[in-house]
Amino acid sequence: MTTTETAPLAPTGRRSRIVALDVVRGFALCGILLVNLPPMFDLGVDGQAMSFYRFYEDAVQNRFFPIFSFLFGIGFGLMWLSASERSPRPRLALLRRFAFLAVIGGLHQLLQPGEALLPYAIAGIVVLLPSTWISQRWLNMITGILGAILLITAIFSGGGMVIIPGLFLLGFATGGSGLIRRALDHPGLLAFLGSLTAAISVAGFLVTDYETRQINQWINAGLGIAMAFTYVVILVLLLRTPAEAVLRPVLSPLGRMALSNYVGATLLIVAVRAVVPDLSRFDSHGGYLAGLIISIGILTVQVIVSTLWLRFFGQGPLEKLWRFVTWGRSDRTARTVA
Template sequence: MQAAPIQERERIVALDIVRGFAILGIFLVNMPSFFAPILYINQNSYWTDTKDIFVVNAIDIMAQASFYTLFSFLFGYGFIIFTKRVAEKNLSVPKYFSKRLIVLLIIGILHAFFIWHGDILITYAICGFVLLLVRNLSPKVMMWIGLSLVFVPTILLSSLLMLTMLALGGIDPYVQLEGLVEQSLNIYANGSFWEITSQRIFDWSYVNVSGFIFIALAVLPMFFFGAAAAKSGWLTNVEDKLGIFRKLWLITFMLAVMFKLLPYYTEKNYLTEYLQDGIGGPASAIFYFLTVVLATRTDIGKKILSPLQYVGKLSLSNYLLQSVVFSTVFYSYGLGLYGSFTPFYGLLLVIGFYIFQVVVSKFWVNKFYYGPMEWLWRAGTYGIRPKFKKDVS
């Protein structure tokens, strides 16, 4: 049987709504890094205006480490859907999913090195091969592996961080990064395209070369959780699982509040911020997922959230569009506004541009089957040219 991408009638609306919500959350977290050297600064001291500090803290609590983990959950969920549909056609799952990951890797490399350094697609593509190895495991085993990948590294790394804090004492690590702050400000605001490309590669390497294992340990558990949820039919048997969903919703809410607020009711340091992200991030991701799923069962919830499905259907295109537009707005080869914006005004940009994306995405899905990057991804995966434009009279 000929390989073919997922058809419109096969899509799960709730999954698209969650994807659209995740794109908004990722956008909130990413925006400051479009206009400031986020990698090398302490945001709470870099900006001093009250409204900027409020926005920084609100995003830290509500969005940081919550939405790339949510999207990781969705990636794992989508993997199981993909494998089922490929297997139903008597096609090779390893062959087609490997091609899917390779195409994603290429897109991620182009994105990270030529558009914006904060790419997550490379990580998804590399870590995605792990899913092929475990695709036949039961949901229960996948869930236990995911939990082990959250809590075992957290315990070990927490101990290591405590030792690091004792060794460093009161040393401010950001003092040593002041030169990198000035370098980023100068190059992104005034450099040539190729100077900026060199800086992008440096910034990406700064995070990923030595820190890849930490990023992978954040992504992989969510892959397992998402795959386990899909194998258990979370979105196909919602009514049968309402009791479990409500209990899990309450548990993840309490964990999210406890750990996301940890640095605020104790002390901000390496340990509390790591626990905030390491446990609070996954907990809040699953809490957000369940909140959307439960909300879409009500008329008012479905009405409020349904516009997000259009962004979700074009999630890859919308994610990359944000990078293209705002790297152009802030870098020197565009409007050159790098270093001149603050988080509060960045938040206003996020709100305005996301509304624009909802409107444009709705128009697009009425005219086309796929977003441009989704079409390219499918074409590369299946080796065919999927039908692009709908026959709309």
């Protein structure tokens, strides 16, 4: 192994999955589907559709995309911990991983312009891979600080895709430092932090109106991050209650097959749109109610298919191909926390 390809030493043996991450990832997929469906059906924002549109903007838009981005960074951080065990040239393997994602994202753009996979691949190559050359002693601190700076800058610039690098680096620091496991073991601290972001969210809505939030996109971007964190904390805390018996079997399969389900949802939307191109004729809310029903139907199908698929194959089809492209036949840690 060359010195430039040396990855941090990791504990030997197979790492257990962090089930909470799968659940949160599945939850994020649900929200992303709600965001992606209206523009793919060209739903309007006039008349009675405005109430639904405002709900989407205030509760869904830019609220789930940050969660998914942060989780991507966490996954990379967890993966980097064991990268040297999985490949003699870990950075080259991870470059192949991002290249594969770029190909899938480029093809996905043909069906859904503006999707996130291609920007994820670019940010991964430009931001995450270079950060692995930082000394292991300072890696988590530097990526955490730099991620926070980039995220704050992105928020004040209006949010959108520019939040990806900051969230990637913050996630990388969180996953690579083991902070994610420690946080999950301290629900009281999570509840306190979630209360703070919830208070920020409530205050943001109390002191602004819808038009103000749309004109000043930095407000909307900041509320999006605060609300995203609040959503995650609520979900993680619910996993410590009897609600876990419902949330885990429903959301975990979605999260474990996140890439397959993300692309698959687009294919299902395109298929439905080919049969029913105009949703507005089905309800008096501009098609948003019909879109919500379609989203629930798609998610129900994906939960059932994902559960059955994982029972027999252990990984989603795109996930399995992605892993093979990344690590090849030398991969010895098929079931990891990432």
